[in-house]
Amino acid sequence: MTINLEGKIALVTGASRGIGYFTALELAKAGAHVIACARTVGGLEDLDDAIKAAGGSAATLVPFDLADMNAIDALGASIFERWGKLDILVANAGVLGVISPIGHVEAKSFEKVMNINVTATWRLIRSVDPLLSRSDAGRAVILSSGAAHKCRPFWGPYSASKAAVEALARTWAGETQRTPLRITSVDPGATRTAMRAQAVPGEDPETLPHPSEVAKAILPLVGPDVTETGKLFIVRENKLVDYRLPE
Numbered sequence: 001m002t003i004n005l006e007g008k009i010a011l012v013t014g015a016s017r018g019i020g021y022f023t024a025l026e027l028a029k030a031g032a033h034v035i036a037c038a039r040t041v042g043g044l045e046d047l048d049d050a051i052k053a054a055g056g057s058a059a060t061l062v063p064f065d066l067a068d069m070n071a072i073d074a075l076g077a078s079i080f081e082r083w084g085k086l087d088i089l090v091a092n093a094g095v096l097g098v099i100s101p102i103g104h105v106e107a108k109s110f111e112k113v114m115n116i117n118v119t120a121t122w123r124l125i126r127s128v129d130p131l132l133s134r135s136d137a138g139r140a141v142i143l144s145s146g147a148a149h150k151c152r153p154f155w156g157p158y159s160a161s162k163a164a165v166e167a168l169a170r171t172w173a174g175e176t177q178r179t180p181l182r183i184t185s186v187d188p189g190a191t192r193t194a195m196r197a198q199a200v201p202g203e204d205p206e207t208l209p210h211p212s213e214v215a216k217a218i219l220p221l222v223g224p225d226v227t228e229t230g231k232l233f234i235v236r237e238n239k240l241v242d243y244r245l246p247e
Contacts, residue, residue: 005027010033011037012027013090016040017193018194019191019218025212028051066124085132086134087138095116110157117158118161143185151163170230185232187236192206214235
């Protein structure tokens with residue numbers, strides 16, 4: 001299925017590598033103008049080159065750290081001043097933290113995971129919600145993880161942060177269900193990324209899907225024909241699923 005995003009403005013966080021990089025590239029190839037955010041300037045410049053090589057328009061590069069909450073607020077204001085709206089949000093950026101027993105996790109490590117994965121995501125939602133509401137077909141994709149549900153031993157901080165992110169997305173979807181805005185959480189599954197290598201260093205990365213495959217699966221979720229909201233998309237199963245209460 002061909003997705004036409006001509007004239008759409010798309011914001012992607014964590015766009016300098018991995019899933020964020022390839023999602024930004026897919027959005028640009030579909031015609032969107034991409035606002036690419038990440039800490040790594042070199043990675044953003046590589047993305048811009050790749051977008052131009054693929055025939056897309058030059059991206060707007062925004063190098064900043066999501067720990068800078070004031071910068072997130074300023075980003076929303078800047079988008080409004082330049083474009084007056086936002087059509088697509090892909091909140092992809094996140095950190096793993098440490099794989100460790102909960103009682104051994106240092107406070108500063110736990111706080112960093114929650115700050116980047118949860119607080120910054122909330123701040124980003126707050127910053128761009130008014131912009132997405134000005135679009136005739138606003139779409140938001142919030143990257144989650146199977147860790148939010150499996151809660152494997154030693155993955156406490158990351159699991160807790162992704163469960164919180166899903167709660168934010170579901171709440172936001174409920175609040176906006178009577179508007180054109182559609183919101184989807186995405187579980188990409190184990191993917192060939194730097195974060196996965198950090199989490200499971202002994203794993204052969206060639207056995208995992210490339211992040212470009214995940215990006216291609218995400219693209220239809222931001223199309224104008226999307227009707228579902230508040231669901232979880234499981235990339236490995238290529239399907240949307242409902243949330244349910246404990247049994």
